[in-house]
Amino acid sequence: MKSSIHALLTKALENLVSKGVLESVPAEETIQVERTRDPSHGDFASNCAMMLCKSAGMKPRDLAQQIIDSLPGSHLIQEVSIAGPGFINFRFSSSAWHTEIRRVLEEGVSYGTSHLGKGEQVLVEFVSANPTGPLHVGHGRHAAYGASLANLLEAVGYNVRREYYVNDAGRQMQILALSLWLRYLELHDVAAALPENAYQGEYIIDIARDLQAEHGDSLVRDPSVLPSVTDAEDKETALSDLIAACRELLGEDTFRIVQDKALDAILSDIKDDLSEFGVVFDRWYSERSLSETGAIDRALEKLQANNHTYIKGGATWFRASDLGDEKDRVVVRDNGQTTYFASDIAYHLEKRERGFEILLDVLGADHHGYIARVRAGLEAMGEPPGSLEVKLVQFVSLFRAGKKEQMSTRSGQFVTLRQLREEVGNDAARLIYVMRSNDQHLDFDLELAKSQSSDNPVYYIQYAHARVASVTRQLHEKGYRWDPESGLASLHALENPHEMALMKTVTRYPEIVETAALNRAPHMLVHYLRDLANDFHTYYNAHQFIVEDQALRDARIGLIHTARQVIANGLGLLGVSAPDSM
RNA sequence: GCGCCUGUAGCUCAACCGGAUAGAGCAACGGCCUUCUAAGCCGUAGGUUGCAGGUUCGAGUCCUGCCAGGCGCGCCA
Numbered sequence: 001m002k003s004s005i006h007a008l009l010t011k012a013l014e015n016l017v018s019k020g021v022l023e024s025v026p027a028e029e030t031i032q033v034e035r036t037r038d039p040s041h042g043d044f045a046s047n048c049a050m051m052l053c054k055s056a057g058m059k060p061r062d063l064a065q066q067i068i069d070s071l072p073g074s075h076l077i078q079e080v081s082i083a084g085p086g087f088i089n090f091r092f093s094s095s096a097w098h099t100e101i102r103r104v105l106e107e108g109v110s111y112g113t114s115h116l117g118k119g120e121q122v123l124v125e126f127v128s129a130n131p132t133g134p135l136h137v138g139h140g141r142h143a144a145y146g147a148s149l150a151n152l153l154e155a156v157g158y159n160v161r162r163e164y165y166v167n168d169a170g171r172q173m174q175i176l177a178l179s180l181w182l183r184y185l186e187l188h189d190v191a192a193a194l195p196e197n198a199y200q201g202e203y204i205i206d207i208a209r210d211l212q213a214e215h216g217d218s219l220v221r222d223p224s225v226l227p228s229v230t231d232a233e234d235k236e237t238a239l240s241d242l243i244a245a246c247r248e249l250l251g252e253d254t255f256r257i258v259q260d261k262a263l264d265a266i267l268s269d270i271k272d273d274l275s276e277f278g279v280v281f282d283r284w285y286s287e288r289s290l291s292e293t294g295a296i297d298r299a300l301e302k303l304q305a306n307n308h309t310y311i312k313g314g315a316t317w318f319r320a321s322d323l324g325d326e327k328d329r330v331v332v333r334d335n336g337q338t339t340y341f342a343s344d345i346a347y348h349l350e351k352r353e354r355g356f357e358i359l360l361d362v363l364g365a366d367h368h369g370y371i372a373r374v375r376a377g378l379e380a381m382g383e384p385p386g387s388l389e390v391k392l393v394q395f396v397s398l399f400r401a402g403k404k405e406q407m408s409t410r411s412g413q414f415v416t417l418r419q420l421r422e423e424v425g426n427d428a429a430r431l432i433y434v435m436r437s438n439d440q441h442l443d444f445d446l447e448l449a450k451s452q453s454s455d456n457p458v459y460y461i462q463y464a465h466a467r468v469a470s471v472t473r474q475l476h477e478k479g480y481r482w483d484p485e486s487g488l489a490s491l492h493a494l495e496n497p498h499e500m501a502l503m504k505t506v507t508r509y510p511e512i513v514e515t516a517a518l519n520r521a522p523h524m525l526v527h528y529l530r531d532l533a534n535d536f537h538t539y540y541n542a543h544q545f546i547v548e549d550q551a552l553r554d555a556r557i558g559l560i561h562t563a564r565q566v567i568a569n570g571l572g573l574l575g576v577s578a579p580d581s582m
Numbered sequence: 583g584c585g586c587c588u589g590u591a592g593c594u595c596a597a598c599c600g601g602a603u604a605g606a607g608c609a610a611c612g613g614c615c616u617u618c619u620a621a622g623c624c625g626u627a628g629g630u631u632g633c634a635g636g637u638u639c640g641a642g643u644c645c646u647g648c649c650a651g652g653c654g655c656g657c658c659a
Binding site: 032034035036037038041045047050054060083084087130167169173236287313314315317333334335337340341344364366367369370371372392394395435436437439440441443445448451456457459460462463464466467470472473475477478511512514515516519521523524527530531534537538540541542544545546581582 | 587603605606639640654656
């Protein structure tokens with residue numbers, strides 16, 4: 001609908017150029033068309049006369065008049081007028097709305113999709129939580145946001161892949177392995193203190209039981225030779241010493257067995273969790289594989305070849321400060337080991353090598369410092385820095401009965417995503433997670449999410465969908481049958497304000513999907529669906545749909561079917577179900 | 583100290599690339615069930631968009647400086 005106005009305006013401006021009134025047709029972005037906020041201003045408005053008046057050397061209202069005079073005729077438009085400082089207001093004819101309503105019914109589940117993205121390849125990387133424990137409620141927001149965003153991008157014609165970067169290398173994994181082994185010793189009544197900075201979570205005991213079932217007591221060693229962490233001043237160093245001693249005691253192969261056991265158990269738990277949450281990934285990308293495939297070496301070679309590295313203190317540094325980062329970064333430590341950062345830029349290089357044009361990372365707000373350095377890394381390796389786009393997701397605060405819950409993975413005191421899902425349900429969780437802008441802190445209220453009332457937007461929207469389904473059932477019980485063609489032919493009968501409002505809101509859907517996708521803002525879709533549900537509920541209360549008059553009845557049922565369709569499509573993009581009864 | 587994010591109604595938040603009279607929900611108050619699900623609808627009330635300047639036809643939105651809150655600044659991952 002909006003695009004047809006856009007096309008008409010472009011035509012008008014071209015006409016003015018050929019008449020010599022304007023010098024050239026302006027860039028597409030400067031021709032703005034918006035839905036009006038106030039119905040008295042018509043349906044759509046453009047500010048282009050005000051934008052162009054200066055270069056044309058005319059008063060805005062005069063230019064607006066010229067533009068209007070140059071508009072090609074269209075059956076869509078009922079009225080065009082100039083308002084305020086120079087807005088051009090368009091009012092659609094009712095047949096324009098009816099045509100769009102027909103489209104909704106014809107296109108069904110694909111209504112709202114478009115080819116805006118032109119098949120451009122996008123890699124959305126999200127969640128990517130360390131596989132050191134179950135996902136907690138914060139990860140849930142990342143999952144819901146990333147999945148909805150990926151769906152939106154796909155809907156507007158991007159070629160989207162979803163990826164989870166698995167941090168299966170490095171120190172955290174070793175701490176995890178150590179924690180598991182110590183828990184395993186506990187099961188065999190071998191006394192060994194679990195350091196406070198190791199992983200304390202109960203879930204590790206469960207994994208230890210599995211380990212015990214698979215290996216019996218064959219992994220038991222005498223821990224008395226191990227150094228103590230508790231008495232140490234520097235607990236992190238002491239923990240590293242303990243890990244080193246443990247590896248020596250067990251041997252590398254056995255230590256690896258323990259580590260892989262922990263990784264496999266936790267990763268498969270994460271996969272199940274996300275899949276139950278309706279969040280699926282095309283690929284689980286192993287950090288470890290980066291060194292195995294030589295991706296890290298390739299990245300380092302590119303940095304060196306482009307003269308972006310230097311040696312200092314035995315380590316290899318990346319000259320990131322030359323490319324917008326605040327300081328230089330180590331890529332190879334003095335002990336020869338590559339850093340996490342080296343893996344990271346290697347991973348992003350590898351994404352580019354696979355042909356992705358947009359690398360869209362969904363990260364926690366605490367990772368903002370890392371954007372500049374990865375971007376610098378891409379640039380140094382000869383990739384466009386703008387190909388990396390990062391969306392930061394702010395923290396989630398969980399409230400239970402007005403009390404804020406504290407979360408910490410290492411201490412093991414946190415509410416897991418699974419617990420949350422079991423308590424409030426997947427639908428409520430998915431929707432509440434994305435109803436706020438990603439760069440806004442989210443207060444997740446468990447009582448609200450569970451409440452079956454209007455303060456809960458999940459039920460409000462789903463209820464609208466269920467009501468339409470219920471009307472359809474009632475229709476059949478009363479012996480009627482809905483004839484879509486008759487309904488479409490009778491749309492002119494729908495002229496009361498509630499019907500016009502609903503029609504206009506329903507047909508706004510494609511525009512919403514587009515702006516939500518381009519702004520990476522699923523919350524816009526949530527707000528829209530709430531508005532749509534509101535228009536439907538209002539209509540429902542004001543008018544009877546199942547009436548004697550067949551033409552009117554078919555038209556009304558047709559209209560509410562479009563509302564149902566759009567709600568189902570929208571909720572589908574958000575990973576929320578659209579039930580037929582509640 | 584430097585950097586990123588946030589500040590809008592009593593509370594939680596919207597406001598599409600700078601547009602016309604800043605909008606919803608909750609909470610408060612008052613109405614609507616003999617009629618397709620009241621998990622709903624309608625109405626009333628609620629604002630100097632943190633503060634001070636600036637840019638322009640027009641600023642919650644952009645720029646500068648303050649104030650307040652969150653987060654980040656490792657040869658950790």
